[in-house]
Amino acid sequence: MNFIDHIRTFFPISDAAAEELVSKSRLASFSRHSLLHREGDVCNVLWFVEKGIVRWYYIDEDGRDITDWFASENSFVTAFDSFFQRKPSRYFIETLEDCDLYSMTYGDLESSFNRFPEIDRLSRVILLQILEEQLAKNSALQFRKASQRYRFIIEKHPDLLRRVSLGHIASYLGITQETLSRIRARRS
Amino acid sequence: MNFIDHIRTFFPISDAAAEELVSKSRLASFSRHSLLHREGDVCNVLWFVEKGIVRWYYIDEDGRDITDWFASENSFVTAFDSFFQRKPSRYFIETLEDCDLYSMTYGDLESSFNRFPEIDRLSRVILLQILEEQLAKNSALQFRKASQRYRFIIEKHPDLLRRVSLGHIASYLGITQETLSRIRARRS
DNA sequence: CGCCGAGTTGAACTGAATCAAGAAACGTGG
DNA sequence: CCACGTTTCTTGATTCAGTTCAACTCGGCG
Structure with a gap:
């Protein structure tokens, strides 16, 4: 699917x-565990996941690797704290499987904005989707106990459980891998 | 400040x-504890806080009132899950102090979008600011213990501590009021 | 065959929730 | 301006979910 x-x-x-968007984007393949973007860099690329899954994470003050988000087929990904605002990011982005990704540079997108106001509007709509997912995740995690967090994954992102390692899912949910393993054992 | x-x-x-934005917006006063927006409604208004502070919250599955966000002077507020996408919201918005708020309806903003592409772009920039604050809040809370969460408030939003009741701040941080009270007592 | 990463299981410890009771602050009306 | 009721905050005792650390299992792969 294009x-x-x-x-x-x-x-x-x-x-x-x-037409404009297609002409500015290109499709490329990445093997699993490729690092697409690194903390501290200004992110210059917006990706669209055609196939595969990528992980968006950061290293916290205590040195823990914490997954903030996964993006699989039909999702847009970039370092949202960096790409539009042209400043260094605090996130890393890596592929978890072999991936086919469309990519578009900031410069190209910027010039498309100027020539097609509807692309500007489209980007707003996409940002709203991202924001809404963040809000949903927030309320699913804040103040909830581990088993309820697990249910959130089951209901909203069941595919992740099959495709992503337990450790990444655990940090995404804000719990330890051991706790997640125990919860999963209880209900099987 | 306008x-x-x-x-x-x-x-x-x-x-x-x-000029366009000014002509479409109007300033109004609200006494404290006014309900600006109610869960289930489609939010029709974008507010800008000229003076005062408002709280954005929802009721979770267990019936708890959970504060998601505060907006004080020089912030835009609306039900972000509803306003742009024209669908029912899961959030409430209420004033916590007497407030002076500029307001603008969705219809007026929509027509401004069409006439001024730069307003479209402006709205994207504002959404990015909101998204970034959400991301920052996420990483400040996820996986962190109560005292670290408290530090987040002290460093990023010290004014809130003076203006907002402890219970609201506690639910914003995802901890109980009792815990917050004890943490605060320890360091002072 | 033995290594390696990923997942599971166990035991001890701990931070925070919960429940319950008081103290302090606030504001409303007499 | 005081008195009362309400709301907000604090403090204490108990309980429990989840972390931590450590050992062990399992399956794939060189």
Whole structure:
């Protein structure tokens, strides 16, 4: 599935603008455990996951590797704290499987913004989707106990359980791997 | 301070677009504990806090009232899960002090989008600010213990401690009021 | 065959929730 | 301006979920 088809499921983009986006993007393959973006860098690329899954994480004050987000097929990914605002990021992005990703540079997207106001609007819509998922994750984790957090994954992102290692999921949920393992054992 | 002045601190808006926004917005006063928006409604208004402080919260599955966000002077507020996407919200918004708020309806903003692409872009920039604060809050809370969460408030939002009741801050931090009270007692 | 990463299991410890009771602050009306 | 009720905050005792640390299992792979 091409990313234009995906966009059209939620945003009525014109053929001209679609053409523009396609001409500015290119498809590339990455083997698993490729580092797409590194903390401290200004992120210059917006990716769209055609196939595979990537992980978005940071290293906290205590040196722990904490997963903030996963993006699998039909998701846009970039260092959202960096890409649009052109400043160094605190996140890393890595592939967890072999991936096929469309990519687009900031410069190209910027010039598309100027020529097609609807692309500007599209980017707002995508940001809203991201924001909304963040809010949903927040309320699923804040103040909830481990078993409820696990249920969140089961209900909202069941595919992750099959594709991602337990340790990454545990840090995504804000619990330890051991606790997640025990919870999963209880209900099986 | 007018909201146009605030916008101009981070976005170079033209006089024409500024004029448009001013003409579409109006200033109103609300006494403390006014309910600006209710769960289940589609939020029709974007507010800008000229004076005062508002709280953004939801009721979770167990019936607990959980504060997700505070907005004080020079912040934009709306039900971000509802306003742009025109669907029912799961959040409430209420004033915590007597407030002066600029407001703008969705319809007016929508028509401004069409006439001024830069307003479209401005809204994207504002969304990014919101998203980034959410990300920062996430990483400040996820996996951190109560005393570290408290430090987050002290460092990033010290004014809140003076203006907002302890119970609201505790739920914002994802801990109980009793725990917050004890932490605060330890260091003072 | 033996190593290695990923997952499981166990035991001890601990931070925070819960429940319950008081103290302090606030504001409303007499 | 005081008195009362309400809300907000503090303090204490108990309980429990989840972390930590450590050992062990399992399956794949060189």
